[in-house]
Amino acid sequence: MNFAYSTKVEDLLRRLHSFMDEHIVPRQRQWLDEVRAGHFPVSFMEDLKAIAKAEGLWNLFLPHLKDDEPGTRLTNLEYAPLAEVMGRVSWASEVFNCNAPDTGNMELLHMFATPAQREAWLAPLLEGKIRSAFAMTEPDVPSSDATNITTSIRRDGDDYVINGRKWFITNAAHPNCKLFIVMGKTDPDAESHRQQSMILVPVETAGVTIVRNIPVMNHVSPEGHCEVTFRNVRVPASNLLGEEGSGFALAQARLGPGRIHHCMRSIGASELALELMTERAQERKTFGKYLHQHGSVSEWIAKSRIEIDQARLLVLKTAWLLDTVGAKAARKEISMIKALVPQMYSTVCDRAMQVFGAMGLSPDTPLADHWTWARALRYADGPDEVHLQAIARMEVSTSKERLGSSAAYLNIAPRD
Missing domain, CATH: 1.20.140.10 (Butyryl-CoA Dehydrogenase, subunit A, domain 3)
Structure with a gap:
């Protein structure tokens, strides 16, 4: 194990520190003022994203990018010191398209999406044009064990119908959040780790309701940690991510x-x-x-x-x-x-x-x-x-x- 930073990482660190000092740290007060005034996303976010992309500080987290996908291919070890720098300011990672839960969702789509799903959802996420949420946690069961989830994903002809209640769903209140990746059960009678599936649900689909943005330690996050209900939500069967039973x-x-x-x-x-x-x-x-x-x-x-x-x-x-x-x-x-x-x-x-x-x-x-x-x-x-x-x-x-x-x-x- 050799944890010394390579010349490539040293260069990226220097550039990232400069970007933080020039563009992000001076705007902390403005970010707070705009969020407290109810202006979210903040007025300068898209401008900073454009600068970060132009400077090659974009999608740093994803090691297996394809040639036609925007970003910098880094291993997890190479990415670690850069993520540290971003972590100094709570909202900084979004500027570089390295923010949770979008990073995890992009990883999922990169590994398991069909070509049509990649075009519809992965491409705009990689470009930073939309945001997304991962809907797994439920209030009525210990969701740290995914076999406990109760949300139903039922096949009905050429569609799936989704019913369930999720909460603490990060990013759900973000105005640019366009996609939920929903975890639910397609076959409750299967072996315990093969009951679950994931499905892509556009936020504006009928039956999707964002009930509330739950405060965390009495602090309300602008992007949200939301309670969301799915009531007879119908999406095409082609929205299934991976195959039935692969959700776990x-x-x-x-x-x-x-x-x-x-x-x-x-x-x-x-x-x-x-x-x-x-x-x-x-x-x-x-x-x-x-x-x-x-x-x-x-x-x-x-x-x-x-x-x-x-x-x-x-x-x-x-x-x-x-x-x-x-x-x-x-x-x-x-x-x-x-x-x-x-x-x-x-x-x-x-x-x-x-x-x-x-x-x-x-x-x-x-x-x-x-x-x-x-x-x-x-x-x-x-x-x-x-x-x-x-x-x-x-x-x-x-x-x-x-x-x-x-x-x-x-x-x-x-x-x-």
Whole structure:
């Protein structure tokens, strides 16, 4: 494993940092003001997208682009430091067409869409002309196990009819969201992992209702984390993604890269929080000393540096595994970073907020927003507990293969 940045990545990093400094960071206040005034998408987003595309900073996340598709072909390992930079500003990834959940949806369409589906949906997504949503999570069942979902996808002649209720569907409130990729059951009597299918549902299809944009920690996201109902929604059978019964496998293919992208961006946001904390600790005095001269604050700074670097190394290892052996073989590491990184992100933001005092709770810094998203990420793409159980199962399974081999290390006499 070699995690040193290549000349290609160093060049992209330099250009991306320059783009952030010139075009994104100076517009943070304008972005907030426009969103609070109800203007979304913000007035300058399309202009920034055009500049990013012209500068070759576009679709950086997708390693298997075709020659006629716009973007920069990067491996997961190459993409990791670039995603970190984007993660410093919550809305930056959209500028480069690297935003969730569109990235995961583009991955799905790239791998499994028919030529007609690619033309209708993948092409405009790759161009950044539309947005999309992934509708899997349901309020009445533990959706971290996709076999539990209850939404019905029933064949009726040349159509499928969809009935169900989804919630926390990211992007559903975005005015440019034109497509739902819906997970549901086509055959409830099949083997548990072959009951599910995915289907493409245009947002404006009759029977699709966006019920509400659910606040997260009392914070309303402009792109939305919505409750959506599907009532007798009828779409052509040609809208099926993949084949009947392949939905669970498709979901696993989608979630691997999606989870690691969240973690990459979270490390960048954690770096920003540490930078803000360290600068504040050198500017502010209490009881006659700078904050960094107090033992507790200096310990927070040191622990944050250790924890961020540990998390980054595990994410880079996971990215390398995704590139070399694929998501299935890297499933333990994917669960490990998904359980580790949001917790680290939340902890570092919490420390930084404490160093800023009451200001850390206000909109005067980005820390409260980052902390809110860090807390939400402990549910996204599966809650911590599910990933921890998965890691433990894999460890126990590995242990069974060599059960008893560690007995020689015990400091006890062997039994007769």
